[in-house]
Amino acid sequence: MADNAARTPLMAGNWKMNVNHVEAVHLLQKLSWTLQDKKHDFERVEVAVLPPFTDIRSVQTLVDGDRMKIVYGAQDVSEHDAGAYTGDISAAMLTKLGCTYVLAGHSERRQYHHEDDALVNAKATKALAAGLVPIVCVGEGLEVRKADGHVEHCLGQVDGALAGLKPDDVRKIVIAYEPVWAIGTGEVATPEDAQEVCAAIRGRLEEISPAVADSVRILYGGSVKMSSAGGIMAQPDVDGCLVGGASLQVDEFAGICRYLDLQLGYSS
Numbered sequence: 001m002a003d004n005a006a007r008t009p010l011m012a013g014n015w016k017m018n019v020n021h022v023e024a025v026h027l028l029q030k031l032s033w034t035l036q037d038k039k040h041d042f043e044r045v046e047v048a049v050l051p052p053f054t055d056i057r058s059v060q061t062l063v064d065g066d067r068m069k070i071v072y073g074a075q076d077v078s079e080h081d082a083g084a085y086t087g088d089i090s091a092a093m094l095t096k097l098g099c100t101y102v103l104a105g106h107s108e109r110r111q112y113h114h115e116d117d118a119l120v121n122a123k124a125t126k127a128l129a130a131g132l133v134p135i136v137c138v139g140e141g142l143e144v145r146k147a148d149g150h151v152e153h154c155l156g157q158v159d160g161a162l163a164g165l166k167p168d169d170v171r172k173i174v175i176a177y178e179p180v181w182a183i184g185t186g187e188v189a190t191p192e193d194a195q196e197v198c199a200a201i202r203g204r205l206e207e208i209s210p211a212v213a214d215s216v217r218i219l220y221g222g223s224v225k226m227s228s229a230g231g232i233m234a235q236p237d238v239d240g241c242l243v244g245g246a247s248l249q250v251d252e253f254a255g256i257c258r259y260l261d262l263q264l265g266y267s268s
């Protein structure tokens, strides 16, 4: 039986291909001020932003200079270490920029760049070797959902992404369940939909070991808003949210990060 007290909730804002490096400074400053103003407890709910590559140096400078507790990461990483791979960014480069996290296998990478499970596995492996935490994304399209194949589909992606990893490495990763039909559409999955797949993923991790199942944080992503975060986070196997559009709106994203305070009725 997995113990969710062992897992600090994580709210990660994926800025996707939005926000230049100048805008990034404003967005992050405003987010930090807003959370500080509300006395956000970063030990209780971790907050991360995932800007475009071109913003990361600015984000690093700001986070370090202002001693922010917000952590950050990248949206993709190369499966190669170094060399003639034009356009790629290595895991070591991201580590040098102070990144904590990196997405691997986001559905938009799978859809537009034809990334398959083997490539996601290679990227996650490189990320781990460089000391980054991969956020491995899985999720089904609408056709698969309609055919009731969503659980099997997602577990297949999890198996593919984790293939060959040692249990001690699997313990470090984060998995994000993002039903493709709910991304950027306003169609948020119900809390029960999120729980069904997240619980199945937890069950799969349990097969590796109970310690792995207890350690790995499983996020939900897909049109999460301040108004839906509390219901999703109430599910026992959901340990956070991967937020796209709403992470570009400071008040929305800060509200998502503060879902516990808002549930307790503290001021918004």
Ligand SMILES: O=C[C@H](O)COP(=O)(O)O
Binding pocket: 014, 106, 178, 182, 183, 184, 185, 186, 221, 222, 223, 224, 242, 243, 244, 245, 246
């Ligand atoms: O990475 C984030 C997800 O793709 C969710 O995006 P969204 O919140 O805009 O639906």
